[in-house]
Amino acid sequence: MKKTISLLLVLVLVFAVMLTGCGAKATPAAAPTETPKAEAIKVGFIYVGSANDGGYSQAHDEGRKYLQEQLGDKVETIIRESVPESSEVEKVINDMIDQGAKVIFSTSFGFMDFTEKAAKAHPDVKFYHCSGFKSGENFNNYFGAMEQARYLAGIVAGLKTETNKLGYVAAFEIPEVVRGINAFTLGAQSVNKEITVQVNWTHTWYDPAKEKEAAKALLDAGCDVLAQHQDTTATQQAAEEKGVWAIGYDLDTRDSAPKAYLTAPLWHWGKYYAAEVQNIIDGNWKQVNYYGDLKDGLIELAPLTANAPEGAQAAVDKAKASIIDGSLNVFAGPIKDQTGAVKVAEGSAMTFEEMMSVNWFVQGVEGKIK
Numbered sequence: 001m002k003k004t005i006s007l008l009l010v011l012v013l014v015f016a017v018m019l020t021g022c023g024a025k026a027t028p029a030a031a032p033t034e035t036p037k038a039e040a041i042k043v044g045f046i047y048v049g050s051a052n053d054g055g056y057s058q059a060h061d062e063g064r065k066y067l068q069e070q071l072g073d074k075v076e077t078i079i080r081e082s083v084p085e086s087s088e089v090e091k092v093i094n095d096m097i098d099q100g101a102k103v104i105f106s107t108s109f110g111f112m113d114f115t116e117k118a119a120k121a122h123p124d125v126k127f128y129h130c131s132g133f134k135s136g137e138n139f140n141n142y143f144g145a146m147e148q149a150r151y152l153a154g155i156v157a158g159l160k161t162e163t164n165k166l167g168y169v170a171a172f173e174i175p176e177v178v179r180g181i182n183a184f185t186l187g188a189q190s191v192n193k194e195i196t197v198q199v200n201w202t203h204t205w206y207d208p209a210k211e212k213e214a215a216k217a218l219l220d221a222g223c224d225v226l227a228q229h230q231d232t233t234a235t236q237q238a239a240e241e242k243g244v245w246a247i248g249y250d251l252d253t254r255d256s257a258p259k260a261y262l263t264a265p266l267w268h269w270g271k272y273y274a275a276e277v278q279n280i281i282d283g284n285w286k287q288v289n290y291y292g293d294l295k296d297g298l299i300e301l302a303p304l305t306a307n308a309p310e311g312a313q314a315a316v317d318k319a320k321a322s323i324i325d326g327s328l329n330v331f332a333g334p335i336k337d338q339t340g341a342v343k344v345a346e347g348s349a350m351t352f353e354e355m356m357s358v359n360w361f362v363q364g365v366e367g368k369i370k
Contacts, residue, residue, distance in 0.1 A: 040076040041103065041281055043067070044096035046089065047081045048108035048231075049206040055231035055250040056205065057081065059267045060107045060130070062251075066270025067277060075277055082206075085110025093118040097125060103280060104128065105273070108205065109174060115139070126280055131176055133356055135289050142272060143176075145293040147183035147355070148323050149265035150227075151330040152301045152316050153247045154187025156262050157225040159309040160245055164194040167218030167226040169235045171205050173369045175358050177229045182362045183330050184227055184247075189364055191315060198223055199367030208234040219244065225262070236260055245307060252302040264302045272298065291352075295324045331355060336363040 045064050049057035064077050078099060080092045089111045093104055105128045106115040112132035119127040119139035127139040135141040157166050166188060170177050181199060188195040198221060200214040211230045215238035218226060227247040228235040233256040239246035240260035248254075248264030272290065279285050292298025301320070304313055322328035333344035337360045344350055350358070359369055 038074070040074055041277065042076045042078065042096075042099065042101045043103040043277055044093070044099075044101040044105070045077060045079045046083050046092055046096075046104070046106045046108075046111060047079065048085065048110070049082060051079060051081050053206060053231050054233045054253055054256065056267075057107070057231060059250040060105075060269055063267075063269025063273045064105075067273040070270075070274040071277060071281075074281060083108075083111075087114060089114035090118055093122075097122055102126065103277060106130065109172075109176060126285060128276065135287065137287060140276075140287060140289055142290040142292075144267065144291060144298040146176075146265055146267075146299055147179050147330055148294045149299045149301050150180045150183040151187035151190075151323070152319055153227065153263060153265050154184040154189075155191050155315050155319060156304065156308055156312045157184070157227060157245075157247055158188030158190070158192040158195050159312050159315065160262060160307075161188075161192070161195070161225050163222050163224045164192065164196065165221070165223045166195060166197045167215070167221070167223030168197050168199045168367075169211055169214045169218065169226065169228045169230055170199050170201055170367075171229050171231075172203060173201065173359075175356055178358050178361065178369060179355055180229055181365060181367075182358065185362050185364050186330060186335070187319075190319070195364060197227075197365050197367075199361075199365060201367075201370075202230065206231045208232045211235055212238045215239065216242075233257060248302070254302075254305055258305075260307070261305055262308050263304045266300050266302050268298055268300065294320060337361060338363055338365060 047057035051061040052058055068077055078096060083089060083092050085108060096104060103126045107130045109131045112129050112134055115127055115129045116134050119136050123138055129141055131143045132141055168181055185197045198218055200218050202210050202214050204210055211232055211234040215226055215235040219242045224244040226235050226239045228249050233253045236246040236248055236257035240257040245262055246257055246260040247262055250267055252264055254261045329349045331350040333348050334342055334346040335344035337343045
C-alpha cells in the first residue's frame with residue numbers, strides 16, 4: 001500500500017511539473033513590422049522644344065535625369081515636350097497635377113504668365129519658372145548669369161576672327177537675349193577693339209531651318225565667327241559648311257560641327273533641381289528666387305577645342321578667375337550704347353534690375369531691338 005501511494009505521489013508531481021512547463025511556454029514574438037515606404041514625389045517638367053533638341057530643352061532634361069539619379073525612388077518625373085508659349089501651358093500643368101504632380105518646373109520665358117496663373121490656382125503645388133521675373137508664395141523664379149559665360153565666349157571669338165565681324169543668331173528681343181549679346185560683344189571687344197557683332201533675329205526658339213538661313217545671311221555679310229541664342233545646332237552646321245567658326249550654346253555640341261566648333265556657354269541645371277526637390281521632401285522649401293553663376297557652377301564655358309586660337313585658354317582662365325573673385329563685372333562702366341551715349345558710367349556697373357530689363361545694345365552691335 002505504501003509503495004502504491006508513493007507511486008501515485010510521484011505521478012502527481014510529474015504531472016504537475018508537466019502542466020507548469022506547458023503554462024510557462026513563451027508566446028512567439030510578433031513579426032517585426034516594416035516601416036511604410038514613403039510615396040515618391042512626382043515632379044513635372046515642361047519644355048518648349050524636344051528633350052533631345054541638342055540645346056536648351058535637352059540641357060534641362062539632362063538636369064531632370066540628374067535629379068532622378070540623385071534622389072532615386074524618392075522622386076518620379078514626368079515631362080511634356082514642344083509645348084507652345086500659349087494657354088496650352090495651363091492645360092499641360094493641370095494635366096500634370098491630375099497625374100499627382102506636386103512640383104512643376106516650367107522652363108521657357110513665354111511660360112511665365114501661365115505658370116503664375118496656375119500657381120495661384122494650386123497653392124498646394126510648388127512651382128518654378130526659368131528665365132522670367134515673376135514669383136509668388138508657392139512660386140520661385142530661377143535662372144543664371146549666362147552673361148558671364150557669354151563674355152568668356154566673346155573673348156574666344158574676338159581672338160579667332162580675321163574679319164573683325166562676328167555674327168549672332170538670336171531668338172527674341174527680350175532682356176535675356178539682349179543681355180547675352182551685349183556680354184558677348186564686350187568680351188570680344190576686351191581683346192579686340194575693332195569687333196562688331198551683327199545680329200539676325202529668328203523670332204523662334206526652335207526652328208533649325210530658319211536658324212540656318214539666319215546664319216547663312218550673317219556669313220554672306222562677312223562674319224567669320226557665329227554665336228547663337230537658339231536651341232539647335234543649325235548655326236554651327238552653317239558655319240562648318242562655310243569653312244568658318246562657331247560658338248555653341250546650352251550643351252557641348254562639338255560633335256555636331258567638329259570643324260567649326262570653338263566652345264559654348266553651358267547650363268548645369270541638375271544640382272539646383274536635386275537640391276530644391278530634396279528641400280520639398282524634407283519640408284524645408286522656401287520662397288527664394290535663384291540666379292546662379294560661374295562661382296556656384298550653374299553655368300560654365302565648355303572646354304575649348306583645338307579650333308580655338310592661340311592664347312584663348314589663358315585669356316579665358318584669367319577673365320574667369322576675375323569674374324569669380326569679383327574683380328571683373330562684365331557690365332562695369334564705362335559702357336556706351338549704339339549711339340555713343342554713355343549708359344553705364346566709369347566706376348559704376350549695371351544693377352541687377354537694369355540687367356533684367358535691358359533694352360539697348362552696346363556700341364559695336366549692329367542690329368535693332370523692335
